[in-house]
Each structure stands twice: as C-alpha cells, then as structure tokens.
Amino acid sequence: MPHPGPGPRIVIVGTTGSGKTTLARDLAHALNLPHVELDALNWGPNWTPAPVEVFRDSVQKALSSDAWICEGNYRAVHDLIWPRADELVWLDYPYPVVLRRLLGRTWRRTRNREILWAGNRESIRGQFTPTGILVWQARTHWRLRRQIPARLSHPQHAHLRLSHLRSPEEVEDWFGRRIADARSPN
Numbered sequence: 001m002p003h004p005g006p007g008p009r010i011v012i013v014g015t016t017g018s019g020k021t022t023l024a025r026d027l028a029h030a031l032n033l034p035h036v037e038l039d040a041l042n043w044g045p046n047w048t049p050a051p052v053e054v055f056r057d058s059v060q061k062a063l064s065s066d067a068w069i070c071e072g073n074y075r076a077v078h079d080l081i082w083p084r085a086d087e088l089v090w091l092d093y094p095y096p097v098v099l100r101r102l103l104g105r106t107w108r109r110t111r112n113r114e115i116l117w118a119g120n121r122e123s124i125r126g127q128f129t130p131t132g133i134l135v136w137q138a139r140t141h142w143r144l145r146r147q148i149p150a151r152l153s154h155p156q157h158a159h160l161r162l163s164h165l166r167s168p169e170e171v172e173d174w175f176g177r178r179i180a181d182a183r184s185p186n
Contacts, residue, residue: 008033008067008087009063009068009070009084009087010024010068010069010086011081011085011088012024012071012091013071013073013091013148014091014093015140015144016098016102016136016140017098017137018091018092018101019101019171020071020091021037021071023089023175024037024069024071027069027175027178027179028068031069031182033068033069034062034065034067034068034069035068035069035070036062036068036069037071037072038059038072038077039072039116039117041055041059041062042074042117043116043117044117044118045118045120046120055077056077056080059077059080059081060080063081063084070085078151082156082160083156083157085160086160086161087160087162087163088152088161088162089163089174090148091165092165092166093168094166097167097168098137098141102133102137103134106127106133106134109121110127
C-alpha cells in the first residue's frame with residue numbers, strides 16, 4: 001500500500017548511463033521536490049562505499065518527507081524505496097543508446113575533471129578496470145533489464161504506477177505530461 005501523504009514519491013531506475021540522475025534532478029526542480037541521489041549517499045572519499053548500515057540510515061532519512069524524487073538501483077536499499085514510492089519510472093533504453101550516453105558523460109567528466117560525490121573524480125584509466133563504470137555498465141545492463149520486471153511482478157509492488165520509457169523521446173514526452181499534470185488545477 002502506498003504511504004499516505006501528499007506525494008508524489010517517484011523512484012527512477014535504469015541501467016548505468018540511462019539518465020536517471022538528470023531526469024530526477026530536472027523533475028525535482030520542476031516540481032519543487034527533494035532529489036534523493038543514491039550515489040551521493042553511497043560514495044565516500046576515494047570511491048569508498050558507505051557501510052551498508054550507514055547507507056540505509058542515510059536513505060531512510062532522505063525519504064522521511066512525504067514527497068521526493070529518488071533515483072538509483074542499489075539492492076541494499078530497494079526495500080526502503082519501492083514500498084514508499086507511488087510511481088516508478090523505468091528508463092529502459094537499448095544498449096547502444098546507453099553506451100553512447102555513458103561514453104559522452106565519462107569523456108566530459110574526465111576532460112573537465114568534474115568533482116563528483118565526496119570529492120571523487122572519474123579517470124579514463126579507471127574506466128577499464130573491473131570496477132570502472134564502463135565495465136560495470138557492460139556487466140549489468142542486461143541483468144538489470146531482467147531484474148526490474150521480476151521485481152515489479154511481486155505483489156508488494158502492485159501499488160506502483162509504472163512508466164516504462166524506452167527512448168529519450170518517450171522521456172521528453174512523459175516529462176512534459178508529468179509537469180503539465182502537476183500544474184493543472186484538479
């Protein structure tokens with residue numbers, strides 16, 4: 001059963017590089033809602049993940065309000081997010097689309113030496129290690145595309161309104177409709 005309150009509580013999922021953070025940030029800004037970025041809560045200095053208990057506590061605190069936009073796929077906190085959400089947006093793009101976006105993002109971040117969570121930066125050399133983002137994306141893309149429908153089939157997730165978006169154009173259309181709906185008088 002969705003958590004009572006004014007909502008919305010939207011979780012955005014999808015493979016690495018699908019645009020979850022960008023969509024969540026833009027939607028949170030447009031709707032004037034908190035944006036819960038799971039990567040920011042998970043990653044510490046030197047790409048050290050937070051201990052699971054600390055991560056879960058941070059997520060629980062971040063989701064304590066009655067309305068939010070959350071994005072990410074962390075299994076360690078799935079049970080905290082999906083039951084409280086009332087809507088799930090699944091960015092389910094073909095592999096070439098996601099790979100192209102991820103390569104562009106990685107190039108931009110490394111070229112500009114963008115500072116990410118806890119002062120971390122991406123490096124070109126680090127991308128081709130077993131834990132690098134490009135290797136991670138290649139290893140997890142198809143697995144996540146199988147896992148999300150399996151998770152959604154569980155009865156405890158029947159309350160979630162699903163938006164299954166398969167292209168950037170579908171996301172643009174959905175975003176426009178979502179903002180128009182939020183601004184229209186009931």
